[in-house]
Amino acid sequence: MREPVILALDQGTTSCRAICFDREGQVLGLAQREFAQHYPQPGWVEHDAQEIWETQLGVAREALQRCALPAAAVAAIGITNQRETVLFWDRRTGQPLTRAIVWQCRRTAGMCERLKAAGHEAAVRERTGLVLDAYFSGTKVAWLLEHTPGLREKARRGEACAGTIDSWLIFRLTGGTVHVTDPTNASRTMLFNLHTRAWDEDLLALLEVPRRALPDVRPSSAVYGKTPADLLGARIPVAGAAGDQQAALFGQACFASGLAKNTYGTGSFLLVHTGEKPAPSRHGLLTTMAATVGETPAYALEGSIFVTGAAIQWLRDGLRLIEDSADSERHAAGVPDTGGVYFVPAFVGLGAPHWDPYARGAILGLTRGTTRAHLIRAALEAIAYQSREVVEAAEQDAGIRMAELKVDGGAARNDFLMQLQADILDRPVIRPRVTETTALGAAYLAGLAVGYWGGLEEIGRNWRVDRRFEPRMEERERNALYAGWRRAVGRAAGWAAPG
Secondary structure: OOOOEEEEEEEOOOEEEEEEEOOOOOEEEEEEEEOOOEOOOOOOOEEOHHHHHHHHHHHHHHHHHHOOOOHHHEEEEEEEEOOOOEEEEEOOOOOEOOOEEOOOOOOOHHHHHHHHHOOOHHHHHHHHOOOOOOOOHHHHHHHHHHHOOOHHHHHHOOOEEEEEHHHHHHHHHOOOOOOEEOHHHHOOOOOEEOOOOEEOHHHHHHHOOOHHHOOEEOOOEEEEEEOOHHHHOOOOEEEEEEEHHHHHHHHOOOOOOOOEEEEEOOOEEEEEEEEOOOOOOOOOOEEEEOOOEOOOOOEEEEEEEOOOHHHHHHHHHOOOOOOOOOHHHHHHHOOOOOOOOEEEOOEOEEOOOOOEOOOOOEEEOOOOOOOHHHHHHHHHHHHHHHHHHHHHHHHHHHOOOOOOEEEEOHHHHOHHHHHHHHHHHOOOEEEEOOOOHHHHHHHHHHHHHOOOOOOHHHHHOOOOEEEEEOOOOOHHHHHHHHHHHHHHHHHHOOOOOOO
């Protein structure tokens, strides 16, 4: 009889992944497939939710096959997901009623500006910990209700479900029997009150969102339901869920106040655990829920950077400067610097700490001597500069100086970038042996719910260092480079502002 495993479903912005983990938190097998991105208008981003479901189910089956595991060997399924992306589906048939509006989509920027002008920003910030921005799900839900014929009435009658991608996957995984979300995803909707830990009736009324359409909020580690036997081959508990960044915080064993991680994915996201009470930000960060085990709340400060890895993807797919994202390390290391080039990847505006929806991408400092290697290096440097911005904001909010930074995500495997990050931050960067910490966090949450792991101490013992990157750049060079970055950001700011 095979030792039981935990299956983590990692539903990201550009791909679906499934990973099997053992008790030591080691990867036994992985499957991944990309899915289509839809751009119906400039600044708009959509996904086909049915394609997401079919792709996610496909990689789950493939991961089990690669591990040569029967479904009966899976003790539980954990889910982690791209946050803020939201859709509606039919409660009876389970079929999507809308496209999913992606977290990157800026179509509701004007709606957010009108809400700010009407004086609602302070109340939204105080109740939700979020800024009034198109990034979050609330105005996306309002837009879908307004622009999809018949949807508002179906939502009022409870016939249409609204949810982030975790809710969509849980609904489908449980055969349409469960409509739930967890606090980490709920706290990204701009409809969830951090203090009452419930949907906020005033904000629902403000955006005209029917409560009957929304999911129930359950702990991040809990058995929500079971899969039908014919879906994967056995009835498996669906027992954990967390938005991708909070899942990574959990997977990095950051369970206590003051511990932090930075995840490098499509965007980059710094999270600092702040304990059992929400910590307001004065420097452009967000207050959000951390993953919860049981009924005790947990909170974090977050610096959300919209575009980091997506800039490398653009160099690959848009400009065709590289064939594979991994090639960026080799090209960047082939030149001693960027030749004065700065790349501000504000394709969908700037997130923390700027929150400028009208900023746009810019490449500055070009000369006839600029090569593709300089552009590639500038894109990697932009990742490090943006991360420094949110680290400094977090330190100002928390009143601390981070001794080190734990890192994870796909780009954390890029040694050039991690060394550069340590240099720009002037502090050590620590990469764990298992960099799949987002999926691992979801696995831990699910495993705790079914008793696969005995508690947080057991999980914490699984964490191991792979490599420690020490800063070695001179302070004068570091400060000069960062000053150039700040000037470049100033050029990109407000570029697409109306009028």
